[in-house]
Amino acid sequence: MVQCTSVDIPTPNVVNLEINHxxxxxxxxxxxxxxxxxxxxxxxxxxxxxxxxxxxxIANIEMxxxxxxxxxxxxxxxxLSLSQPDGHLNFAPSQVTDVDVIFHALCDMQEKHSSENNYxxxxxxxxxxxxxxxxxxxxxxxxxxxxxxxxxxxxxDNDQFEDAD
Numbered sequence: 001m002v003q004c005t006s007v008d009i010p011t012p013n014v015v016n017l018e019i020n021h022x023x024x025x026x027x028x029x030x031x032x033x034x035x036x037x038x039x040x041x042x043x044x045x046x047x048x049x050x051x052x053x054x055x056x057x058i059a060n061i062e063m064x065x066x067x068x069x070x071x072x073x074x075x076x077x078x079x080l081s082l083s084q085p086d087g088h089l090n091f092a093p094s095q096v097t098d099v100d101v102i103f104h105a106l107c108d109m110q111e112k113h114s115s116e117n118n119y120x121x122x123x124x125x126x127x128x129x130x131x132x133x134x135x136x137x138x139x140x141x142x143x144x145x146x147x148x149x150x151x152x153x154x155x156x157d158n159d160q161f162e163d164a165d
Contacts, residue, residue, distance in 0.1 A: 002026040002082070002089055004052035007044060014039045017105050021094035025073045036091060038105045040112060045091065056082065058113050064106045066099055078102045 009015075017038040024031045024045050032047035046053035063081040067090060072079060076099045077092035091102055 002031075002054065002084075002087060004031055004047065004050070004054055006051075007046055007053040007055055009035075009046055010037050010039050010042075010044055016040065017101070019093055019098050019102060022098070022102075023073075023075075023077075023092040023094075025077070025090040025092065027088065028072065036093075036102065038109065040109070043106075043109075056080070058106075058109045060084070060087075061106065061110070064103065066103055078106070080106075 015037050019036045021033065022036045022045065023033050024047075032050060032052075034045055034047040034053060037044045037046075042055050042057045044053060044055040060083045061080055062083050063079075065079050067073065067077050067079045069076050073090045073092050075092045076096050077090040078099055080089045080091070081087065082089065093099060093102065
């Protein structure tokens with residue numbers, strides 16, 4: 001589990017975005033409610049009551065995604081997978097619209113800091129390690145695997161989307 005420590009809020013002239021009333025969860029446990037600050041290179045979360053928190057540099061974020069209510073925590077949140085063992089965090093803002101704001105702020109940060117160092121040459125590709133995430137093809141029913149194979153080969157049943165909004 002990720003631990004909170006004493007943390008300073010970034011100076012106002014370097015803060016690109018501030019979101020208040022954000023709950024922080026680590027391994028399904030609520031760590032507190034606080035504010036989230038985005039700069040060009042990192043995000044900082046600070047608890048409103050204990051004044052403890054954490055700063056995460058963009059290079060330490062391996063993946064981020066939107067988790068819907070009930071999937072991991074009781075409300076919609078942004079899931080971060082960090083480059084440290086057991087480094088999974090969920091930022092759950094009180095305003096559901098802020099979930100997309102957080103997600104896109106992380107996308108912008110990653111885009112600004114993508115570099116040739118992040119490029120993976122196909123000749124250097126290594127199979128993924130089992131890190132607890134379920135990848136396509138892992139532990140799925142034969143029907144799901146068949147559908148995935150159909151999509152991969154360009155076979156799509158156009159009628160399956162008739163009732164979609």
